[in-house]
Amino acid sequence: MSKILVTGANGQLGNEMRKLAPISKTNTFIFTDIEELDITNQEAIRILIQQEQIEIIVNCAAYTNVDKAEDDSEMANLINNKAVENLAIVCQDVGATLIHVSTDYVFQGTKNTPCREDEQTNPLGVYGQTKLAGEQSVQNSGCKYLIFRTAWLYSAFGSNFVKTMIRLTDEREKLSVVFDQVGTPTYAGDLAALIFQTIETKQYETLNGIYHYSNEGVCSWYDFAIEIAALAAHDTCDIQPCHSDEFPSKVKRPAFSVLDKTKVKADFNCKVPHWKVSLQKCMKELEGSF
Numbered sequence: 150m151s152k153i154l155v156t157g158a159n160g161q162l163g164n165e166m167r168k169l170a171p172i173s174k175t176n177t178f179i180f181t182d183i184e185e186l187d188i189t190n191q192e193a194i195r196i197l198i199q200q201e202q203i204e205i206i207v208n209c210a211a212y213t214n215v216d217k218a219e220d221d222s223e224m225a226n227l228i229n230n231k232a233v234e235n236l237a238i239v240c241q242d243v244g245a246t247l248i249h250v251s252t253d254y255v256f257q258g259t260k261n262t263p264c265r266e267d268e269q270t271n272p273l274g275v276y277g278q279t280k281l282a283g284e285q286s287v288q289n290s291g292c293k294y295l296i297f298r299t300a301w302l303y304s305a306f307g308s309n310f311v312k313t314m315i316r317l318t319d320e321r322e323k324l325s326v327v328f329d330q331v332g333t334p335t336y337a338g339d340l341a342a343l344i345f346q347t348i349e350t351k352q353y354e355t356l357n358g359i360y361h362y363s364n365e366g367v368c369s370w371y372d373f374a375i376e377i378a379a380l381a382a383h384d385t386c387d388i389q390p391c392h393s394d395e396f397p398s399k400v401k402r403p404a405f406s407v408l409d410k411t412k413v414k415a416d417f418n419c420k421v422p423h424w425k426v427s428l429q430k431c432m433k434e435l436e437g438s439f
């Protein structure tokens with residue numbers, strides 16, 4: 150029996166972890182968000198970890214507003230890097246394992262083959278830079294860790310591209326969506342299932358390092374929007390592809406950030422659902438809300 154702490158548990162991934170916890174056969178999960186545990190406070194982390202004798206931390210907390218981060222780099226760095234360093238230092242001190250989550254936005258995305266874990270990083274914006282710094286803080290701490298880099302996360306919880314597209318394709322007659330940024334959408338429930346499996350089967354005891362995990366397949370945000378609208382039966386909105394420079398944003402995003410999952414599939418022996426299959430699952434959960 151191990152005790153697991155999930156931080157940032159009110160977000161998309163945290164809520165998906167909450168759904169799985171009750172089926173655990175061997176572990177007890179404690180869920181916190183900023184109100185219960187502000188991870189920028191190292192002392193508060195230390196007290197909770199020691200009091201509860203936590204063996205694993207799953208860090209789902211992050212600053213995820215990519216546009217806002219450009220004007221708020223201090224806060225983004227505090228949450229995506231400094232706070233992650235806090236978790237890693239405490240884990241190292243008490244011998245706990247840190248399971249952390251990072252992003253495809255650590256890559257520049259200028260090549261057109263799937264990104265492997267050992268490939269050169271070069272984030273284009275503040276969000277990606279602070280997430281990369283967070284990865285490095287974990288690695289430098291000396292703690293036992295797993296970092297799952299994922300991409301284009303969505304779920305029935307929180308706000309995300311799927312929910313935005315459901316709303317916009319209902320409200321508008323016409324919509325432009327970028328087709329020159331290519332990646333893979335990932336259902337947060339699938340990533341949570343992998344993290345849960347890692348804990349339940351104790352894979353974290355033998356595996357460590359960075360792993361790429363997204364759903365299977367490749368698409369542009371435009372393709373993703375088309376599929377969302379089709380599943381929502383929002384067929385009156387005319388969705389048109391546009392270039393990135395036609396969609397106003399202060400941050401440059403990677404043009405191609407498909408993640409290569411060869412390593413995670415081999416080491417974790419996990420089956421990865423295609424993004425269209427998982428999108429259908431999530432849309433079913435959202436039924437009634439559109």
Ligand SMILES: NC(=O)C1=CN([C@@H]2O[C@H](COP(=O)(O)OP(=O)(O)OC[C@H]3O[C@@H](n4cnc5c(N)ncnc54)[C@H](OP(=O)(O)O)[C@@H]3O)[C@@H](O)[C@H]2O)C=CC1
Pocket residue numbers: 156157158159160161162163182183186187188189208209210211212213228232250251252253280298299300301302303307337
């Ligand atoms: N969303 C995406 O598309 C992608 C996300 N990721 C990564 O996956 C992980 C999970 O993302 P996701 O579930 O979407 O994130 P969310 O933004 O949905 O959730 C993050 C949670 O962390 C909380 N939080 C913020 N600051 C603190 C703090 N100081 N202490 C404790 N909790 C805090 C947030 O609270 P509040 O809302 O009040 O700020 C929120 O509840 C993150 O590491 C993210 O970088 C990777 C690729 C894609």
Ligand SMILES: Cc1cn([C@H]2C[C@H](O)[C@@H](COP(=O)(O)OP(=O)(O)O[C@H]3O[C@@H](C)C(=O)[C@@H](O)[C@H]3O)O2)c(=O)[nH]c1=O
Pocket residue numbers: 213214215216252253254299300301302309310313317324325326327330370396402
């Ligand atoms: C709403 C909208 C967005 N877009 C574009 C903007 C952007 O290039 C793309 C996706 O929009 P988003 O705001 O969801 O993008 P963004 O917030 O950048 O999504 C990213 O979030 C962080 C947390 C990650 O880690 C990444 O993996 C990725 O999921 O679609 C349109 O072209 N038309 C639209 O109407």
